[in-house]
Amino acid sequence: MFASPYPNVSIPELSLYDFLFGSIDEADLDRAAVTDGTSGATTTYRELIAQIDAIAGALAADGVAVGDVVALHSPNTPAFVAVFHGILRAGATATTINALATADDIASQLSDAGATRLITVTPLLDAALTGSTRVGLVGENVIVLDGAEGHRSLSDLIGAGLPAPDVIFDPSVHLAVLPFSSGTTAKPKGVMLTHRNLVANVAQGGPLIGVTSDDTVLAVLPFFHIYGMTVLLNLALSTRATLVTMPRFDLVEFLRIITDHRCSYIFIAPPIAVALAKHPLVDQYQLDSVRVVMSGAASLDEAIAAAVAERLTCRVIQGYGMSEMSPVSHAHDVTKTDIPLGSVGFTIPNVECRLIDPLTGDEIAVPETGVSRPGELLCRGPNIMVGYLGNEQASRDALTDDGFLHTGDVATVSAEGYVTIVDRLKELIKYKGHQVAPAELEALLLSHPLVADAAVIGVADADGEEVPKAYVVLQPQAELTEDEVIAFVAERVAPYKKVRQVEMIETIPKSSSGKILRKDLRILAGRS
Template sequence: MPFASPLPDVEIPDVTLYDLLFADLSGADLERPATIDGPTGAATTYGALRAQVDAVAGALAARGVRPGDVVALHSPNVPAFVPVFHGILRAGATATTVNALATGDDVARQLADSGATLLVTVSPLLAAATAGAEASGLAAERVVVLDGADGHESLRDLLADGLAAPDVAVDPATHLAVLPYSSGTTGRSKGVMLTHRNLVANVLQTAAMIDVTPQDRVIAVLPFFHIYGMTVLLNLALRARAALVTMPRFDLPEFLRITQEERCSFLFIAPPIAVALAKHPLVDRYDLSVVREVISGAAPLDGELGGAVARRLGCVVRQGYGMTETSPVALLVPDTGDVPLSSVGIPIPNVECMIVDPATGAEVPLLPSGVSDPGELLVKGPNIMVGYLGNPEATADTIDADGWLHTGDIVTATPDGVVTVVDRLKELIKYKGYQVAPAELEALLLTHPGIADAAVVAARDAEGEEVPKAFVVTQEGVDLSADDVVSFVAERVAPYKKVRQVVFIDAVPKSASGKILRKNLRATGVSA
């Protein structure tokens, strides 16, 4: 039988994300710092931020952006990201966020697939942005550079127009707010269609379990372009009237300095940062006593590692579970202290879960005592995506006729609905929280003239981090080294997609239908 959150449902208002976050700002709220630039300390108040959001929306409308249009935002975590992101939504458009590490080819694919009519970027990323725009047919004058560049409008230009936000009417339940890209459970990246209601719901569902307050400062190093950073940092912090302290990239000394000097009390992290917080000697040189909670996501956090962070920092450590397709939070360890950190917790309010046998589809029951048999986790709730853009087949493979989203993760659950992830049915690799699709790397490897066949699976490096591992079959008579393979891929993909281990084999194991048997490869024990 399905099991629901033990917490009461939250009311989900029929409003846009802009209305949820900005419509009811009080007089006191207007003077609070909304964003703080971590490197410089420059602050923007909630009142100034809302004015900037409205001005960006007006400027976009003046440049022909209409409700339903898609605007691409390609930027690391800088304060300017916030008014532009929400300005796009305020104009009635849909924001498709582009990974800051994306190559020109990556940008071109996303622009073309999403149908973006405008691209907003920053000068350090301009080379990839312009290459992608040109390849996708987007005119150079439709590329805005936030911090300015010759031949391009800047954020200052948009704000200088001084235009009011357009009067747009959208249905929060059906109007697409964002279009992030995800590999789902397998394959190439697909546009995940998330409505205003999806995002509004997930902010409120998450807020019911994460007590961020106006007195908190939240360090924002996890990227806003990723759904985790977008919902759990950016939107949750704004809803709580907390201050977001932005970092454009992770650097441990800078992370620790900013946490200390800006007195950041909430740290939202991914497991690689947890490793540093637990083990790096540099941590002891900083006063982190103000930190009251650390929440990890984007990839599984080992319970012992989380416990080491809690002991060292003297704070609460929790983790959650989600996907881009769930906006993203679906489960979270509560702060009651009675749920193991090694689990991913309980369903958040308004969410139902079910476990099924992946081979038969039969329900796996929760037992009166003990832990259930393992099975695939299914999730249902108001935070579930509409579907994949232009891909009804992939949508039907992921969301069944009864509205259950099939996560591709194998889990067990206790009688009271505490879920633990035990394996992965889906093929997706999570490298430092970033999604890497094996099929994409395999397609690239096969373009090498010396490679006859290839398969890519998840492996572990010396630090326990999940990494892409390639099994390669060379063409007859070709002498190819592991370094040759690594270099070939590295020259053609974003850094997080690089192959980290290579094994040469005689043949890639495949099923009768031609599907790569990745489980067989993972079980071989062959080391790089």
């Protein structure tokens, strides 16, 4: 077992609202809390807290009580910030729904979560109403933030001017949020996270990640995903930084907002890092305000990280986590410059880890020098979920009796304590008895100057043997054949790791948090 090299931090026994806003200094109340990246409209901390209290008051007057579940279905906007915290301020549990969710997805999540209200926006209204109607949420039970006939709006909630209710609950057991895991390999499961889980993770990760009150933080990663919810939204607010919201990723708009709003801390996923490293548009914008780029949600290749750092003249760091860990368990220390870019940094305070050999189940020791052999990463700490909603078997499978979470990710640890994610346990390709990590081949493919993006999965060949197949997106106007891709990889890896099949496609399917949707690629492979 190995722990963080940093001392444990104190975790207040507070609700998330009281932790973030309960002791805010008078001098901070008129600082900019949230800026709409599109319109430029700004909300101060004073205004934001008043909105949160009013929303909580309106929800309580409408019958929302401690323990009820309210669904929030919206892209990143200043309204999301106020409504999300208003739900929690009322003592309810927020279940956040992917802005790209279909009507079927919405109905399933509303039903599984037991939501009594749905809060959405007009661009998403068709899917929202279709899904909510299927589970009996209609009329006043559906709130449309920007207004729609027959539904209350955000202005209605705030305009009522009702005081926030006095609510009492135990932060260590009361559910704050109920995000649903991405479902990239199976049906999404509700992840039960308490107020203490969320408070703990901000307290644990904040000192390493290093956002300060002087930072302007670009919020392009979705708040409805746990990465955006904790690492952008809650961490930025806790430090009194300014959040600049962006409802969806568009490279031109992304670069414009950084330039116009002088954003200094940028949280991204690896696909955005690839664009920052390779896209010619980047050179047309003034990005000298950026001091730190932090990548998460999936592994970031060391060469891509180095290319971004050089091109933007900034620090590039990365972290690791998952919804079940609120989400951060590992992160680079922004004050240290000698951490390998390809690693996810150190174990954060208050977290303990183990590496387990996936074949034998044996513990893998931290080496005295060098790097350990790979094993499944298990983590334990105050940020670990209570379990999966209504799924005791899945909870037992994920959590050991002594509180360790099976991450399902394969990692190594160095003698210095750096952790590197090798691949996803279930995604390792078994080629003639050898284990081949798709992430290693993807990183190699991305090093080719003509490759814009790439993904690798295991597929069956004519003999039924599982072999690595690469899906490749070329740079604009680039010409590269499948055989040339195969040869490029073969020259640089051991024979058993060679790519055996290649297919050129227009885009790699990814989740909203930037994870490769390998199940979609497997469907595509079945049709090829």
